[in-house]
């Protein structure tokens with residue numbers, strides 16, 4: 001990077017090769033996203049600016065970002081945000097970076113609401129393990145135009161995560177619409193007198209088995225452990241969630257959970273034993289079982 005005159009294209013090609021040599025998976029994409037950020041351009045607009053010369057301060061800022069990236073810091077943490085359901089969410093290392101497969105959970109919720117619940121006057125949704133607030137906020141944004149009495153709650157045990165979720169609620173103009181609570185699984189609902197009145201519970205709990213944490217990608221390990229560690233068998237939080245949900249879900253209410261494919265059989269059993277039926281599983285983009293949906297009642 002000691003050369004003085006760099007065009008956008010030269011810088012992109014240089015960084016792409018550099019990232020590739022450092023075993024960064026999405027080397028070209030990451031180079032583009034970071035350079036676009038520095039130049040305050042949309043990523044694809046880089047292509048219209050290939051011959052533009054970079055200014056000195058742009059080069060030195062970009063250099064800093066490249067250094068962070070090769071240290072294994074994910075792009076979303078470097079930029080401080082991540083897109084989810086077409087909306088931008090602030091993130092920092094205290095929250096999990098929202099994943100594309102979690103969008104499938106939200107799409108399934110929206111499709112159920114569209115099919116079965118649009119005629120209902122009220123709709124109450126609880127998202128537990130909320131992290132950055134990506135699930136409850138995007139559900140609210142997509143459903144608010146159809147529903148007058150839409151109530152959405154978010155819960156997380158991490159104070160820092162709740163802070164990020166609240167900031168995201170402000171950013172998306174839903175600060176007074178979504179209530180976020182600090183607490184363990186569904187415990188905070190105790191104080192709301194909502195027994196038997198929740199239509200939909202959504203959850204993306206920590207689900208990696210403790211012994212598998214070590215073998216995760218270095219980058220995933222830069223995300224908070226508290227958002228990943230699902231206990232010895234990966235089921236720790238699901239057990240508590242499913243049991244507690246019996247108190248709060250309406251009869252015929254639905255639970256939507258992101259899962260690890262290897263937990264599928266155990267979870268089907270657990271749901272059946274606890275009075276759920278119509279259990280459905282949706283695959284993610286890699287054709288792995290990822291989203292589980294069930295209705296309370298036989």
Ligand SMILES: C[S@@+](CC[C@H](N)C(=O)[O-])C[C@H]1O[C@@H](n2cnc3c(N)ncnc32)[C@H](O)[C@@H]1O
Nearest residue numbers: 096098129130131156157158184185204205227
């Ligand atoms: C896998 S992340 C999900 C984040 C976000 N919902 C998403 O889908 O991107 C799990 C979240 O659960 C939270 N968490 C861990 N243990 C919890 C508990 N006992 N009760 C509530 N939340 C918990 C973590 O702080 C983390 O934010």
